[in-house]
Amino acid sequence: MTVYILRRIAQTLLVLAITSLLVFGGLYLVGDPVEILVNPSADQIEKERASKALGLDKPVHEQYLTFVKGAFTGNLGNSFVYARPALEVIFERMPATLELAFLAMVIAVTLGIPLGLFAGLRPHSPAAKAIMAGSILGFSLPTFWVGLILILIFAVQLGWLPSTGRGPTTDVLGLQLSIFSWAGLKYALLPAINLALFKLSLIIRLTRAQVREQSLLDYIKFARAKGLSNRRVIGVHLLKNIMIPLVTVIGLELGSVIAFAVVTETIFAWPGMGKLVIDSIFLLDRPIVVAYLLVVVFMFILINLVVDLLYSVLDPRVRLADVRH
């Protein structure tokens, strides 16, 4: 087990290193941030001074080495725009993104699994067909466009919910989160629903496919032959088997949701990491972009690891693979 963990950690570091290298090098080719940050009418001396201050006058490999050295101490450079450590800026904005992603996943899962279950158990009923039709639609709708439409309908036409921004936050376990108060939740609803739509459709379809596949298997018939109630057969036997692939997918989708928040945050002007990184790309604020990528990649790998562990907990065949009589 420890060998396994060590291997995973080594892989993590490797992936992080490669990512940083690629991104760092790539961004270096894009252009000169000084052009953007400094007043265009400033003279050459000003520009050189700014360049020096940001460490941009050094050759790229030196810049990268400085970066790597700093990375080991948790310092990923200072943002050109904010003049503060990039990591600090990102961590400041992270709770906003995470709570949005979390809310979106909660919506997708609590609606998706029951709907998918129903559609799988009664595949020929009109309700099931409607659910499946809805899921294809939800899957085909471009997320950013849906966001616009949601704003159009709920904010502009109906005026029920605010269209942009984040609501007031409350202190939850030291983090500033907005979704635990209705005032704050109001602001989070539209973007969360927007973000959730695609995943919801995915979960519905996946659950239904799993239900249909598993229902045909012998152990279901055997469970019924034992005289177990329908509720038990579906709620325990079927569900436990479905949960395993479902949980793995949901875990992986969580990472994807965090990444995709980039779009939703832009549309709804939600002050999270995503909006930050888009702005930073245009402003050529490289440290932020690099730091963001590394943070997101790290989160991804962490989520993958948790999902793997969870899988082995849920599936006894994996957990107890070595015990055989």
Next chain:
Amino acid sequence: MTTLLSIRNLRTEFATRDGVLPAVGDVSFDLERGEVLGLVGESGSGKSVTGFSILGLIDPPGRIAGGSILFNGEELVGIGPERMRALRGRRIAMIFQDPMMTLNPVLSIETQMVETVLAHENTSHAAARDRSIAALARVGIASPAERLAQYPHQFSGGMRQRVAIAIALLHSPDLIIADEPTTALDVTVQGQILYEMQKLVRESGTALVWITHDLAVVAGLADRIAVMYAGRIVELGDADAVLEAPRHPYTRGLLDSVPAATAPGQRLRQISGSTPSLLKLAPGCAFRERCSRAAAACSAMPELDDRDGRRVRCHFPLIEAVV
């Protein structure tokens, strides 16, 4: 009334895209308490479907289209789902072919056994657990208490089937339907399971319907044998009598085609032709095309005639001349 099970003209159909498939065309037989019936036939003969029909486990697009199944005097065809559920696992139990697929891989043996007890009786979890341990011991599983906490994949094939048998015996049912329970096992293990089943059934007086394609398996086990072909019973009688002197040409063909029946060096005997598609059954005897005794009369479906304790569905049965 000692007749436990009385099936009359059972007909089970499946609606397919190509038409209606009569998996079971016409099945009738009786089963007494404690009797062992061997239901023999090749794949597609309808033997498994008969078993499922008795338990009411025919799901759409299949349905029981006609006939009657009387169990302890109670009609099972058309019975309400709740009543059927109460009977399943308690008065009628079933053992399936491949125990790896029939035991739920992600639930412990304890869970799967205790739930069976609790589904029909209002006892405590602890009491149900004790019963499960006792049942495991009865089928010859060592250290049952430890095994209870384990998962199906931690058992060998033969052990898993023993667990399935233990589950079937939990409520001391009147009838067990075993659908090819040894087909998926090694030959040596087959013998063990057969022996085990025989012992348990004799001990508890449970009636048994043993479904198989292998005549040899039921030879020592069954009291009576029913041979099925293309959805109908073609021969039914005392096991020894059927095996020694089969009257239906198909049964004869089956017995002849057993390799052991042929002297070494001789050509293996086969029944010519192949099973007809159940979708395109011509009227008349389904075995007609492959039978050396077929004649014009065979274009009408023969009835299951009863003749001194033996029933044969044939216009020209092989009757040994009684000298």
Next chain:
Amino acid sequence: MSAVTASVEPVETPWRRFAAQFAESRIAMLGLVMLAVVIGVAVLAPVIAPQNPYDLAKLDLLDARMQPGEKGMSGMTFWLGTDGQGRDMLSAILYGLRVSLMVGVLSGVIALTIGSVVGVLAAYLGGRFEQFVMRVVDIQLGFPAILVALILLAVLGKGVDKIIIALVTVQWAYYARTARSAALVERNKEYIEAARSLGLSGVRIVLRHLLPNSLPPLIVVGTVQIAHAIALEATLSFLGLGLPPTEPSLGLLIANGYDYLMSGKYWISLYPGIALLLTILAINLVGDQLRDVLNPRLSR
């Protein structure tokens, strides 16, 4: 002498059966029709569009932001309204559809080619090569597509070719993985053994046997991927990356309309979005049925 007339049953070739099975779903047929319409319209855009929206000389600013159905300065009816520059939305959508489709399909085809060749080779050659390739694929698939595309476009800048590169980079791994799985299954089948023992060259085996038989799952993945590619391109264009304003796709059109949403001029964003939705929906409907028909596990 009596003439013998034989009734000939239509030959049931695999194609016919496939087409018949596909046609079982009315929704899928609807999707197919929609797709045909979309493709036809996009291809014929220069011919059927009432106006060339990119000919700046023809635009009149006085026509800007007109409601759907209103008539403009030159007398033509703007069925879907006009945008901030006076462009006829209908024409803009037709041209935009063209660009979106082209980018999506082209990137999909290129990614499919690269991915399947890599995947099939990996399956055929096995060993270290396969290990290495699959690790790369796994790592690539572990990254969310949008992030990879974002960074690539940030580095590469705008342009049709750049966005195609980005889309191909994001997609090839799916094809590679699918192709390898399918090829692995085929590789282990006996006819490959037979071919090998007959002395057929490796290239021949790969090209004539492994590739064609790995095609069905690739087609299924392809339809889903192309739909994703189109959606991704629209998203990236919306964010301001990728396609330059001289060749706007539907995504850019929608972005242009974003600012007008609050003032109630919904049509600038709404209609391009509907066009995008219908395209993606059509592809998904067709793809769904393709998957069901080509799935060996569903009993047919």
